[in-house]
Amino acid sequence: MMLRPRQKQFVERSVRALGEHGNSLGVAPTGSGKTVMLSAVAGQMVGGSEAKACVLAHRDELTTQNRDKFGRVNPDLSTSVVDARAKSWDGQVTFAMVPTLARPANLDQLPGLDLLVIDEAHHAAADSYRRIIDRALQRNPSCRIFGVTATPNRGDKRGLRPVFSNVADQIRIGELVRSGHLVPPRTFVIDVGVQEALGKVRRTVDDFDMTAVDAIMNRAPVTEAVIKHWREKAGQRQTVVFCSTVAHAQAVTAAFNADGVDAVLVTGDMPETERKAALAAYAAGEARVVVNVAVMTEGWDHPPTSCVVLLRPSSYKSTMIQMVGRGLSTVDPAEFPGVVKTDCVVLDFGTSTLLHGSLEQDVDLDGHEGDGEAPTKDCSECGAKVPLAVNECPLCGYVWERESPEEGAPLHSFIMSEVDxxxxxxxxxxxxxxxxxxxxxxxxxxxxxxxxxxxxxxxxxxxxxxxxxxxxxxxxxxxxxxxxxxxxxxxxxxxxxxxxxxxxxxxxxxxxxxxxxxxxxxxxxxxxxxxxxxxxxxxxxxxxxxxxxxxxxxxxxxxx
Structure with a gap:
């Protein structure tokens, strides 16, 4: 198996950063081949030696996926698994489930590691992860720590700076759009008479005050205007809608259905069987719209989705990118025959795009990634070394000041230069x-x-x-x-x-x-x-x- 040129660059920068700092974080969105890259980094760090590595994941399916991909990238390295069914450290590289390994009895069996790889590394600040990291460093103070994530900045303000001192590389969404691994977003910022009120909503520790957002957005005239604009710009597209509260999501779902559009609701407090049934109906095309509250920002993907509707603001840019990212995947025609997807329409009825800047502009679709070592800068908030192009520190969330978009700027139109x-x-x-x-x-x-x-x-x-x-x-x-x-x-x-x-x-x-x-x-x-x-x-x-x-x-x- 071979790596794309940009993947090779990511691996080279990550290996270099691990050698220099002893730890490093790599940021790579959906579509970048994150599992392939972390496998290549681990293979280069321990291959041809007696060194041992462990790759952490928080879900069973990720552990299996990571091990399979690792074997294709590194066919000569032996592997083993620590999960609920097996607990073996016999392989040179062990793939471990965090909930299993974090238990005291299993941690006591942790051997001396030379490399600890953390998939979905935005979880690394959680107590279970910290117990594993601390034990690995206790067993071997020279153990290198490498993390990969698509969304480093979390709403709970628990930054990754205590674990990582630097960011080796960040593959930007715009790079993947230009290379054909994601479809381009077309963003429309639409004011249905609420932007001024939304601009006055206070921020809480985690995000904007969603109760206050609900009071503004969860009104029949607003929802009717949303559906009208959706019909005009994306009425034939499979669509995911992000709402402020459960009550808001329930009202929006009911309004779509009342208007003759089949819509389903997904919330965090629904029974698992109901949630799976709703998502299955959407995946089968029985529902054109799926409405949710902070459930589908991570770990969910339905490639035919080609419209994202934002009915809530987000104080974190990474949250906005997570939501928009649900619609950027390309489509495998063998899996979805008859589906043609060339872009994703983003309808922002809130203030996220105005606050954070157009997604297209921010990911610099006209920019080109240079070869060699990435230029860096130091974060003035936490001191971490990060790639020069980032606008939000992946380790602490510090935001560099940027110019506000001009009034009336056409955020939905841009020129895209494709990678040759x-x-x-x-x-x-x-x-x-x-x-x-x-x-x-x-x-x-x-x-x-x-x-x-x-x-x-x-x-x-x-x-x-x-x-x-x-x-x-x-x-x-x-x-x-x-x-x-x-x-x-x-x-x-x-x-x-x-x-x-x-x-x-x-x-x-x-x-x-x-x-x-x-x-x-x-x-x-x-x-x-x-x-x-x-x-x-x-x-x-x-x-x-x-x-x-x-x-x-x-x-x-x-x-x-």
Whole structure:
């Protein structure tokens, strides 16, 4: 398995920071391949030695996911598990459930560790995590502590500064949008006559006073205006709505249903069976809207969601990014046939965007990530060393001052410069017919392709003697990213062979024998171009079936 270029950079910076500071935090949002990167960091830190590492997670499924991905990134390192069913430290790298390991009897069995990795590291300030961290450092004061999270700043004000002294790297949402691993947000700030009142709501220790927000937002005329604007800008999209209180969410859900829009409600105090049933109805498309109160900011993802409605302000920018992030995932057409997703509409009826700045502007969609060591600055509040580009300290929450957006600025429109994946890819992509409508890249174990049909791109991946599969459809960048990731998953650094000299040699006689006559007269044809053409030729029928079938599904879905 290979890493994307940006993932490699994240790993290099993290390993460097661990060597310099003995601890470090990496910030990486959904879509960045967080598990792959933490696996690569752990593998580089302990590989080729007798060192031992432990990877912490707070949920059973994360422990299993982390171990599986780690094995693909580091196939030569042994692993073991400490959870409710097994308690083994035999592997060089052990994957542990925090609730299990934090118990005194299990902590007593903790061996001397050289590296402790904390997934979802925003939990590291919790008492259970601190008990594990303190015991690891007690057993080995030289144990390095590495954490990865998408959302470091928490509403409970329990910063991560006691655990981490620095931030090694931060992958920004804008980078993932430009590289095709997330869809772009289109933000609309809409005042339905409440912004002035919301601007006067006081902040509590954790957030804004949501009771006061409820008094402003939970009124029939406001909710009616919200639904009207939603119908105009996103009425056909699957939508997640964030409310201030349970009473507010109940009223909004009832209003959507009364207006003929199937909506379900999810709150923290609902019985688990009811909550699962509501989410299942939304996932199955039986409900177009899911309304919640601070439940779906983390740990939930339904990629077809392409609209986020904010009916509450958030004092933390990270909370706003969590909410908006629920709508930025790309769609796997094999899992969701007929769904075409090219962006996410964000309808902000509160003050979050005005307070924190447009999400698009903040993530700097036009910026470009440089190579080498990341420029840093020191946080004036906690003294931590953090990447220069951050506006909010990931360790203590300190916010650097920023200019307010101009009155009437069109927050929903921006220019996005995409990363040139053809240049950054570890594989050589061939334009098969010179019209930029069919691109193919070959490895030894897999191939990827992107194809254009009737205004839409399709990403396809295949392996020898296996039926190709549809990876993505929609925007060119998203399809290229999916096809390139398919190759990264099935190839290694040795098999990528992008710069091998033999690629530029003339085609072999065997290749020419299988190519159409027109290509045999192309004396500039290279061996690699011939292999890409043959890949397309041998898989042409399957590719056409996938592309035309997906196009028909998409048209059917649009008609529905």
């Amino acid at each position: 994946l053809l240049q950054r890819s570890s594989f050589r992509w061939c334009d098969l017919f010179g019209d930029d409508a069919a691109l193919v890249a070959n490895g030894f174990n897999a191939w990827g392709g992107v194809f254009f049909l009737k205004g839409r791109w399709y990403g396809v991946g295949g392996q020898p003697k296996q039926t190709p599969r549809l990876l993505a459809l929609g925007e060119r960048t998203v399809c290229l990213a999916a096809a390139d990731d398919w190759l990264n998953t099935h190839e290694t650094d040795e098999s990528a062979h992008k710069t091998r000299s033999w690629l530029n040699q003339p085609p072999t006689d065997r290749q020419l024998a299988y190519l159409p006559p027109a290509f045999r007269q192309d004396f500039g044809l290279t061996r690699y171009q011939a292999s890409a053409l043959l890949t397309f030729q041998f898989n042409k029928r399957a590719i056409r079936s996938l592309v035309f079938g997906a196009d028909a599904d998409a048209e059917t879905g649009r008609a529905a």
